[in-house]
Amino acid sequence: MTNHWIDIKNADVILIMGSNAAEHHPISFKWVLKAKDAGATVIHIDPKFSRTSARSDMHVPLRSGTDIPLLGGMVRYILEKEKFNREYVAEYTNASFIVGEGYDFKNGLFSGFDPSAKKYDQKKWVFTVDENGVPKRDKTLNHPRCVFQLMKKHYQRYTPKKVSAVTGVSGENLLKVYEIYAATGAPGKAGTMMYALGWTQHTVGVQNIRLGAIVQLLLGNMGVAGGGINALRGEPNVQGSTDHCILWNTLPGYLPLPTSDQTTLEKYLRANTPQTHDPKSVNWWSNKPKYVVSLLKGWMGEAATSENGFGYGWLPKADPGVDYSVIFLLDRMYKGQIKGGFILGHNPAQSMPNSNKVRKALDKLDWLAVAEIHNSETTDFWRRPGVDPKKIQTEVFLLPSCQRGEKDGSITNSGRWLMWHAKGIEPMGRSRSMGSMVVDIFKRVRALYAKESGAFPDPILKMVWPEVYDADGVAKRINGAYTRDMTVKGKQYKKGEQVESFLFLRDDGSTSSLNWLYAGSYGSAGNLARRRDLAQTSMQARIGLFPNFSWAWPVNRRILYNRASVDPNGKPFNAAKPVIAWENDKWVGDVPDGPAPPMASPRGKYPFIMQMQGMGQLYGPGRVDGPFPEHYEPAETPVRSHPFSAQLSNPCMKGAQSDMDVLAKPGDPRFPFVLTTYGVAEQWCGGVDTRNTALLLETEPQLYVEMSPELARLRGIGNGEPVVVESARGRVEAIAMVTVRLTPFTVLGKTVHLVGMPFCFGWTTPGAGDATNRLSASVCDPNVSIPEYKACLVDVRKAQKVTELHV
């Protein structure tokens, strides 16, 4: 989230889209309802009427996979009706930038497309720059090649008629949504967007979010109280684990993973450190070398020296152009290219798409170690239904893990607050924290290396490694410390003393930090994640900002891009709900995005400090599938064409290729219905924890498929009856939940039925049903490789015989 949970209460309009917030982030509704109490309008746009819709002012059913047409139509409306915040757009976004002559858009494709590689030449999309390399601008926004005009042209095509035809949303509903939301472009008004996996899990996932952000920028909703683009991250610590590089392509703190052609630290830093000659642009990532070197010092300690590139050569490196994300990892496993490995707290045999293939992939391993709290569909894959355990050669090690209440540690909540939790009880039986497992396993590996040596011993033998796992000690190392006695700005620091923030990190090896974003969380004042102090100023109280409660990254800033909440003179756009204000030559309120004076002053800076050019990116030339979001159908779609172009699906879409990765054709008569998948409030993610919690299983005991009464009639299915759901990849049994909360869509003049299923039920819970993901496909977004769980094609029919469910 750019903002945080409490801040939702400051919104005038709340747009919940691609999220079932009430069910999956229930606490968000504490604040949504407070906003409603204060007069806010809550709109829920989602294929299904859910518990979120029940508490919203308006529910708008939308065919899954058509968020871009709906939002594109909103951009068109905002521009046509001039609802945008002109000063904000001209000063704080790249609307005024002049795009080079290389950019073009025709027939659903941007310029520079290579069909054989399914890739764009992104150089075609660059800005026109002056002699210093700074983009040329036209702040009147009239230049025909400025971003504003190109954007206008692009979304001019998203007429209400076309949008309605493709999304299945009525013209009346569209207009209502556009009117209500666009009204937040008025000064002093704020609209927030709450989204989750309903936006991300598509082959156009990244562009869904980009288009949401574009709307927010046009309306001046970024950086303000009650605004922002808010990814709802959940209880599994998605935020914290992403910050600490759970994804393959980053190092901690969103530093890029080195590639094998970046053979030295210098080459890596040169390739990844953006440079600008615009003195008003902070270009925060220009500090990257400090964070990288401090990270290497944190990992390698004394062994990291300037002579050896601080141990850069010991880091694992990805081959350029190779995708190591889990879809492709599992694909390689299926093809016998992986011998063994560790799976920690993840249940891919249940949670990954095309799970029939995933399960077969696990069969190919020689060995597998799984750390889990309960036996899962992954730990027990070798005895799954229909398989003879004697024929599975994989040796499986189960490492029993303890639960959160049984260990010290932190989670980072969705609002980027680092929250410490203390151990309540001792771990059950021989279970232990995964941290301690990793520490001990690596110690044994290291002992073997010391004794017998082995391939590439340096990183293994030289890494700083604790004797025993200690969460507090790790937190301290994450913050970072001085590696030698130092004098900084006249102040002396001793070797080993904690650094106070990332402003003190250096690229000469004198500081260490395992994650620059968290530098400042554990300085001389101790572990700030433990703070529960409600003290605040009266200004902070007006927007529910509690700077002394826990600690938020970065540098305890609670609302990101808050310099965009004030005009170029530092005066809040919304005087009633100021985030920061320039008073008596200093900033008050939240921790500002940098100490520089307001933008209008000679030393002033642009607000979007993480962007090289300091501007909110309406035009995003860095995305691999285009600088403007464009509608493409899901990989499996019920339509054979759409009204925006002849390009049916995302031209850059990725996917696994194997005999088991079969896709239904567009409008395939064998699979006429759209399936969308989701969680359910009472079960947690893949369901292993909650299915083994009897009281929760009592509330949601078995797999179901939600369908409209119209579809049920069409297929002769009664409520509560077992049915079979089938896709090109698999077959699943479920109980029919026939409900008026699902409605058939009229899409391009035809009726399209959509069904929805939770993904949390698996065969290790007897009679509960088995993985819904046997239906979904291993296709994904080209920018980040997130799979398209939210839309595929299926057929539904009455079950003749039931084996997966107790009925």
Place this chain on the structure above:
Amino acid sequence: MAKALFIDTSRCIACRGCQTACKEWHGLPAVPTRQRGTHQNPPDLNPFNYKLVRFTEAKTAGKVEWLFFPDQCHHCLEPSCKGTAESFAPEAIVVDKKTGAVVYTEKTANLTAAQCKEIQQSCPYDIPRRNDKTGILTKCDMCIDRIRADLAPICVKTCGTGAMNFGERDAMLAMAHHRLGAVKVSHPKAQLVDPEDVRVIYLVTNPEPALKKQGKQAVESYSRRELLGGLVSPFRRMAG
């Protein structure tokens, strides 16, 4: 001063935290359930579920309505169950003087099955359930053990949205009337359910049984007098 709960169903998101926390606090075992085409599970109150969120849905004139009702004992000021039980087994049902909670004691085991049925039928809200193995009659005890320790009932403690509230009865009544005024703006039919007669005051957004004809599960009228007069049969019918 006696206590009360105010349950604002217009703030309920049916997360069922209250339903589950109630079972945890009272140490009640899970009951086997099946998916039957609804989220409402278990289907009805039973000796191991003192609290149950009921789901009711309907589509009228193209508009979907989904109502959530965290059902439990209303803790009547003059509990008819107690009146009925008195003649069968004194002290089987008592009213706690300090809190006003209506509490079923272990002496309910002295009641016969037929007597329990009579008590059940005398309840205007169809709440009591008999454990046929132990013979004990069960229902919500307002978490009287927690209240005595200055803690709110567990359902209130666990509620994240302000649907469940607990305090002095005067304060809860005032809160109920204040919220009713606000809710009526968007839900003109909203009403409080028998606020003068009970210690668990519900605010419902749509008390009319109109949805009954179209939905899978009917909404009942909440008029206590009608219920007491036998004009409308209680919730039991909606179960299943």
